[in-house]
Amino acid sequence: MPKIIRDALHGDMQFSDAEMRLIDTPPLQRLRGIKQLGTSNLVYPAAVHTRFEHSLGTCWLARRLLDELLQRGAEIPAGERVAVAAAALLHDITHIPFGHTFEDERRIFDRHDEDPERLDHFLHQPELQAALQATGVAERVRELLGGDPLERPYARELVSGTVCADLLDYLRRDAFFTGLAQAYDDRLFRSFDLVDGHLTVDLEKNGLFRHDILSELVHLLRVRYNLTERVYYHHAKAVAGAMISKALELALAASKISLPELYHLTDDSLLYLLRERCRTLPDAMMLLDDLASRRLYKRVYLLTLPGYGRVGIGAEQQERLAAAYHYNRELRAAAEERLATALKVPSGAVILYCPSPHMQLKEAAVPVRVEPHRVLPLSELGNPEVASLAAKYRGLWRLFVCLRRDYGDRFGRAGELAEEIFEAANMVRLQDRGQLTLEF
Numbered sequence: 001m002p003k004i005i006r007d008a009l010h011g012d013m014q015f016s017d018a019e020m021r022l023i024d025t026p027p028l029q030r031l032r033g034i035k036q037l038g039t040s041n042l043v044y045p046a047a048v049h050t051r052f053e054h055s056l057g058t059c060w061l062a063r064r065l066l067d068e069l070l071q072r073g074a075e076i077p078a079g080e081r082v083a084v085a086a087a088a089l090l091h092d093i094t095h096i097p098f099g100h101t102f103e104d105e106r107r108i109f110d111r112h113d114e115d116p117e118r119l120d121h122f123l124h125q126p127e128l129q130a131a132l133q134a135t136g137v138a139e140r141v142r143e144l145l146g147g148d149p150l151e152r153p154y155a156r157e158l159v160s161g162t163v164c165a166d167l168l169d170y171l172r173r174d175a176f177f178t179g180l181a182q183a184y185d186d187r188l189f190r191s192f193d194l195v196d197g198h199l200t201v202d203l204e205k206n207g208l209f210r211h212d213i214l215s216e217l218v219h220l221l222r223v224r225y226n227l228t229e230r231v232y233y234h235h236a237k238a239v240a241g242a243m244i245s246k247a248l249e250l251a252l253a254a255s256k257i258s259l260p261e262l263y264h265l266t267d268d269s270l271l272y273l274l275r276e277r278c279r280t281l282p283d284a285m286m287l288l289d290d291l292a293s294r295r296l297y298k299r300v301y302l303l304t305l306p307g308y309g310r311v312g313i314g315a316e317q318q319e320r321l322a323a324a325y326h327y328n329r330e331l332r333a334a335a336e337e338r339l340a341t342a343l344k345v346p347s348g349a350v351i352l353y354c355p356s357p358h359m360q361l362k363e364a365a366v367p368v369r370v371e372p373h374r375v376l377p378l379s380e381l382g383n384p385e386v387a388s389l390a391a392k393y394r395g396l397w398r399l400f401v402c403l404r405r406d407y408g409d410r411f412g413r414a415g416e417l418a419e420e421i422f423e424a425a426n427m428v429r430l431q432d433r434g435q436l437t438l439e440f
Helices: 017-023 026-033 038-042 051-071 076-090 099-105 115-125 126-135 138-146 155-158 165-178 184-191 211-232 234-254 267-277 282-292 313-324 329-343 385-395 403-423
Strands: 003-007 011-015 192-195 198-204 298-304 351-352 367-371 374-377 400-404 428-430 436-438
Touching: 003 051, 011 017, 011 428, 017 026, 017 076, 017 126, 026 051, 026 076, 026 126, 026 267, 038 234, 051 076, 051 155, 051 165, 051 184, 076 126, 076 138, 076 155, 115 126, 115 138, 115 367, 126 138, 126 436, 138 155, 155 165, 155 198, 165 211, 165 400, 184 192, 184 198, 192 367, 198 211, 198 374, 211 298, 211 385, 234 267, 234 282, 234 351, 234 400, 267 282, 298 403, 298 428, 329 351, 329 403, 400 403
Parallel strands: 198 367
Antiparallel strands: 003 011, 192 198, 298 400, 351 400, 367 374, 428 436
16 A cells, blocks of 8 residues: 655655565665765754655656656656666665765765665665565666666666756755755656657747746756855865765774775764774874864865956866876875874864866756757757856865864964965965955
8 A cells, every 4th residue: 555755845755565665674764864965964954854855755756757758648668667766766775974975075985876886785685675576677776776778768867867856856855954045946847758768858849949948947057056056065064074084084094994884874873983993093083073063174275266257276277186186095195194294283184175177067968859859968059048057067166275273373374385285376365363264
């Protein structure tokens, strides 16, 4: 018998017996303890929603998209619909605590969705494996979660494409729980169609171009950008993420913990385990204590790209810095140690944050149909707003060095040393009473 689950966003969501059996397995229930936005709750206190409710919402919206496609006459086998819903439920089961922070920002581990061995580890957990087998589409679900299927690619695109159920749920959910007034209109759901087996947004109706749907797509990109600017790349969230990443790196270097152990942990149990095992690592304990008290490190050195009349580093220098300090963990650690030694502070008191230079608004690549037999990425439509948003998104890139608050008397010197190491002028200037502001 189907079960109703009340959701803060979508209201009453109905799930089948087979879906409930998947929901009630340990790998999916573990997601109740993994916050969707990592350390964002240190900035937005209500942002403690988890990957569990997001997974339920993604399944709900995936089935809603399937219903819209069926109403438009799409032929989707019943088994495929079951597989899409199951894949939507399970699309985040490989997430470890603070996964995006460890995998994307600090590059300590491979991405959760690019690690087939990790996926198989979870899918082979006895209860989940039995629940999947009971759906009759276990192999298809593995295909949808593990890569780009050759047959009916729209099935994976519904769950984790450019504009997909995953995105449509987390944009609304993240905006709601951070208290930001960001939303898109439901008319977008009625604009999806299948073209040559791919999920597409239809910008044409009866030979006429749908300006209203284009506007809604552009608005969706604007919502994505605003959340990225204000939440996902908020400087305090980034600092907090860098701090817990540094603590984990110290624990890994001392063989106090291993990646497979993280597969079964939640946010809180990871922090607890680090505390228990790092008692002999003073730098790691210092970081964990500061995080627990929200004593976030201060940015003492900052580099950005040029824009809005301000100076910044060029693309070539950005690529060089990222090659050295984003993709190369050893060089990043060496730079941190060099700064710590020169400043005469503990190694864990200095952290270098350098994200990927390839920050792209992937949603701008959503396929749109502009004529009966012509499909192209939204970014190639020549819309100036799309181009502007994509450029602004790339402009969110920041490299910074942060230092423990106890060493406020060395903030200025730290910035000077960083200028020597990175060969670029500091965009942070020291104000009276140790206050730091951006120099635009």
